[in-house]
Amino acid sequence: MSTTDSQSSPEALAALPLRENLRGLSPYGAPQLDVPVTLNTNENTHPVPDEVVRAITASVAESAVSLNRYPDREFTELRQRLAEYLGHGLSGSQLWAANGSNEILQQLLQAFGGPGRTVMGFPPTYSMYPLLAAGTDTRYQAGVRGEDFSLTAESAAAQVAEHRPNLVLLCSPNNPTGTALGLDVVEAVYRASEDHQGMVIVDEAYAEFALSGTRSALSLLPGRPRLVVTRTMSKAFALAGARLGYLAAAPEVTDALRLVRLPYHLSAVSQATANAALQHYDVLLETVEDIKRQRDRIVDGLLELGLEPAVSDSNFVFFGGLEDAQQTWQALLERGVLVRDVGIAHHLRVTAGTQAETTAFLDALRAVRTGT
Structure with a gap:
């Protein structure tokens, strides 16, 4: 089916x-x-390796004892573990997590998109982008790529300057084409968004599989309060069934998402699973x-x-x-x-x-x- x-x-x-x-x-x-x-x-x-299965099982069992209580609304331990995993000098206050990276993107659109606002993507790209836009009543503006599906810094920046979207979605590595964007594209799009204070979101769901020498947009976060980098534990961590996505950004971005997240949106079981997995990320x-x-x-x-x-x-x-x-x-x-x-x-x-x-x-x- x-x-x-x-x-x-x-x-x-x-x-x-x-x-x-x-x-x-x-x-x-x-x-x-x-x-x-x-x-x-x-x-x-x-x-999932047996060692990790055992660790997750033990962690979930421990959390089950207190399932009569709401989970840690701020998922403090998880945010700290995610910051340590990503490195780049990030702190727990710069991390946010949700039920898959799709919910992360949805929350970003809820906070910064909505009626009368526009989000721009560059098809062919992740097919959920226009659906997430429709679900949050945000207008989707389709940009254009080259005939070989590439996206240059000059072209992307020019399109952003022309359409002035409230949010830009840059998928890197891009789905379905699989090729990563150069950081010059991210930098150029961010500069082009300065005048109208647009948010720039770099979707790095497949970052761990990148070719040698490919740099993450995480390195661009300092000094760029409107830049967001999203990740997932579904792919490299082999935890698609756990539904755990996350982002790194300035602390004020996570504060904005607190305004739109559902109460206790990340269950105790999800937190226990992710925390156990992150303690064994080298094995995964x-x-x-x-x-x-x-x-x-x-x-x-x-x-x-x-x-x-x-x-x-x-x-x-x-x-x-x-x-x-x-x-x-x-x-x-x-x-x-x-x-x-x-x-x-x-x-x-x-x-x-x-x-x-x-x-x-x-x-x-x-x-x-x-x-x-």
Whole structure:
């Protein structure tokens, strides 16, 4: 069953007094199909190490004793552990967490967007951005990229100066293309936002998978009170099921989010899980290097097949050169491999999984390409 399967008829939904800007929209969701090799949602397909499972289990069990009480509203221990993990001289007062990075982005739009305000993104990029904008009644302004899906500092800054959005979303590494932005783009966009005091959000969900030498926007935070860097524990930490996202920013940004967050929004169980995981982040991140090796295997394999992979700083590879992307997607599915059709002609996206999963994908794609 797909995550977008409706439980009612379109007519029944249309009969409700739904907000006008939500009419006709489709909910976010990748297909959830029962196939041997699932490489369509950029999960870390390595299982959580036993050592970490035991630590999380013990931590959650300890928290269960006091589940009759509300959790620490300020998730103080978690914010401090996140600051220590990120480094860059950050303090706990500069960290904020929520139920996945999507909720982080939603809270930012609730605080700084809303009716009469605009958020700018640069498609193709994360498909949740316009949905989050619609959900907070913020107008979404779609910027443009180059024909090769790149985004230069000059182009991005010029577009921001022209449209003067209240918020700018920069996805780096970008999803679905996988390539990181140079920090010159972030700096240029921030400068272009100065006149109208716009917020600049750099979505670094895949930062831990970046190629050597790729710098994080965390290094740009000092002296930039309107810059926000968002992260997640879903990808590199292999904790997609835990739903824990976070951000780093100036303390006044976290104060703004306190105005819109729901009371006790981060449960005691979520805090216990994340705190235990962060005490073993070195163990959890051991899979990152293997994933990067599999990503590079995919790139090499795609080149051998005459296809066109983009430079990837992430745990997935976006590739073009397909005559019919939908047909290739279906042929791979019939061979037991699920990848992502992101709706861009001649392109597909595949998650770098385990060595066995990567081999299965490359073998299946080779069979599709050669007709065997």
